[in-house]
Amino acid sequence: MEKFVYIALFAPLIGSLVAALFSTQPKTAFTGWFTSFMLAVSMYASLNLLHYVYTTDISLHVNLFDWIVIGNLDIPFGFVVDHVSVVMMSVVTVVSTMVHIHSIGYMEHDKGFNRYFSYLSAFVFSMLVLVMADNFAVLFIGWEGVGVCSWLLIGFWYHKESATWAANEAFIMNRVGDLGLLLGMFIIYWNIGSLQYDIVFAQVSTLETSTLIWIGVLLFVGAMGKSAQFPLHTWLADAMEGPTPVSALIHAATMVTAGVYLVVRANELYTLIPEVGYAIACLGAFVAIFAATMALVNNDMKRIIAYSTLSQLGYMFVAAGLGAYWVALFHLATHAFFKSVLFLGAGNVMHAMSDELDIRKMGGLHKKMKATSIIMIVASLALAGIFPLAGFFSKDKILEAAFNADAIILWGTLWITAGLTAFYSFRLVMKIFFGEQNYSNDEFHPHEAKGFVIASMIPLAVLAVVAGMFEHQFVEFVTKILPTWEASNLNNATIWILILVTSGVAILGILVAVFKYRNGGFSKSWEDTFIYRLLSNQYYIPKIYEVCISKPYYAISVWIFKVIEVKLIDASIDGLAHFVNKLGVKARIIQSGNLSSSLRLMVFGLILGLVLALVLSVL
Known part of the structure; x- marks a missing residue:
């Protein structure tokens, strides 16, 4: 029965990926019917699993691969089909299949027809991951x-x-x-x-x-x-x-x-x-x-x-x-x-x-x-x-x-x-x-x-x-x-x-x-x-949220942007950049390419080095 677990889980994903290939193309009825068919396949597999668990009382466990293994942390990408998850799988796939078929008629004149079915099937796949997770x-x-x-x-x-x-x-x-x-x-x-x-x-x-x-x-x-x-x-x-x-x-x-x-x-x-x-x-x-x-x-x-x-x-x-x-x-x-x-x-x-x-x-x-x-x-x-x-x-x-x-x-x-x-x-x-x-x-x-x-x-x-x-x-x-x-x-x-x-x-x-x-x-x-x-007016709760949360949060965000980000962070970074630029302008003379200037700098550096060596030796 393990194959039905994979079919139930991945059939909607296949439908979503195929529909995504046509997402930028004009409406193609194929995407609607193909994704609906893949959902029907997932529904068939889910109902088969429901019958299997109902008649045998055996839960199925599937580990696709080891996902996160670091030290004592060991999380497999695993799924379980038991008495609870299989009920959810059946409900999700039955309703989703009918919704997909209904959507073919509802969205028939929409320019985003193909994109819609890609999103819809991706949603069903995500929902199945949620309910089947172990x-x-x-x-x-x-x-x-x-x-x-x-x-x-x-x-x-x-x-x-x-x-x-x-x-x-x-x-x-x-x-x-x-x-x-x-x-x-x-x-x-x-x-x-x-x-x-x-x-x-x-x-x-x-x-x-x-x-x-x-x-x-x-x-x-x-x-x-x-x-x-x-x-x-x-x-x-x-x-x-x-x-x-x-x-x-x-x-x-x-x-x-x-x-x-x-x-x-x-x-x-x-x-x-x-x-x-x-x-x-x-x-x-x-x-x-x-x-x-x-x-x-x-x-x-x-x-x-x-x-x-x-x-x-x-x-x-x-x-x-x-x-x-x-x-x-x-x-x-x-x-x-x-x-x-x-x-x-x-x-x-x-x-x-x-x-x-x-x-x-x-x-x-x-x-x-x-x-x-x-x-x-x-x-x-x-x-x-x-x-x-x-x-x-x-x-x-x-x-x-x-x-x-x-x-x-x-x-x-x-x-x-x-x-x-x-x-x-x-x-x-x-x-x-x-x-x-x-x-x-x-x-x-x-x-x-x-x-x-x-x-x-x-x-x-x-x-x-x-x-x-x-x-x-x-x-x-x-x-x-x-x-x-x-x-x-x-x-x-x-x-x-x-x-x-x-x-x-x-x-x-x-x-x-x-x-x-x-x-x-x-x-x-x-x-x-x-x-x-x-x-x-929904007990004025949306208005309360807007006045007490959204607007104050927006005002605080604007203040942080103007004061913290622009005047402090951006100004500090820009100031550092200007300082480095000015320092570069001042030091540019040592790279003039003039031989006399280079010799004078060399002598100055030699004298400075000797003085430092003398001072250090005395100390």
Whole structure:
């Protein structure tokens, strides 16, 4: 089976390199189909590995080569395919394959078609390196790889200032988190002498509690950057400047879940420091409702879905922080399916509406885009957690985990968020597909996407429906290496009450959205309230960052440039150069070529030498 490991890992890289050969050439459909084919090959290999690990319970370890060997430092470039990584591989490759196929239609008129597919496949390769790594150093290579590729993809339309600004914001904010991850890795190596997962997690229990807390906190800082947790969250919504399929891949199914994967992978560490885990869960619950409230009033179609992603990441961190690691991984997988298909559906709507994003300028599109409408409704129902769709099973388990841990405030926060999620999901659906038409037929000519584009969305939509039904098989599989978690403090009656209460608030949210927006929505006076302005301006956090961080940092940088660099460093170097130049001018006489001058200098030097010799002899 080792060959499937190599195929799964390197097939996307081959696709990326081949597409790169055509990057400066006019659009070549071959690049889109070839990279999609290579992703399909990677998906086939990953699903084969999933079947192998599921049926044999054998993990595969592959060392490509010895990477860093210096003294006691021995880091191989190695990979592991076990019960956790193979789930991530399967999710990443399935979603990526469908996104690649969808992108062929979405990017068909773009001048950067070939370059786009090279970047997209490179991203998938980096993500696979991240999830398949068997040590923290190789994970960090993939971690930085997805960061670079996300910068390239978010800023793909580099002629737009907003796109380059968003790409730089995402890149810089992730660097803040990455510093935490690096420091955590340094402390691990300093105390254990290795970065290999199996060695680190076997010895982590021997470390002092304070050291464990430092490691756990610093690793989570890295996860905060990648998974856009408060206060490193602002980049995620701004990253919607990239092509919509990029949002489906990076900001729904893969890169933003890397932080959750890191916490799940380091479960042996976090089990020993439950206080840090509880802090992670509290932050996750806050982010869940924090992002959901911003989605309530936003009118940008992609940003609404982005805030939803941010909110669902909060749910995942609640589960992981409370020790329900398999639940976090389960919601990660189900969320990837229905959220990616929501973004792809948004891409179809954008194409139909000449790249319009304001949902206030849409309405009544169901008649002209029935397939996209139905798929997005199904995905929205899954996101709302309606039985029997995938989101119901995974989200319900997270609420059970909070209630089981007696974290009633966390449970209440997530319960309210579940209602808000259902409301804003169907606010989006109603504003786009139903109600009154709010666009001119002379300006817009809505039409359904091409057949193969819809076909690429159907597998994800099907998975969004049925994935939750495989909960028991999933639990049995991943708990071979993850801690077994059950709602041990809850009886069956309590669990059923929780299910009914959670489903009830979700259904209520849907009904309120459908009723209000079928009848024109809320009055305009709502938009003049302080709460509306607070939510629509993202609680003024971007403004606070600009005033308190960006502008002071810029002012300090300008001062350092003018005073330290120009007046001190540059002036010192220039002064030294001028001194040497003047000294050279003064000494130029000894190289005049005049024989008389040379003889006089020779005699002067001889006399000076004799005087010095005499003085030294006397002393």
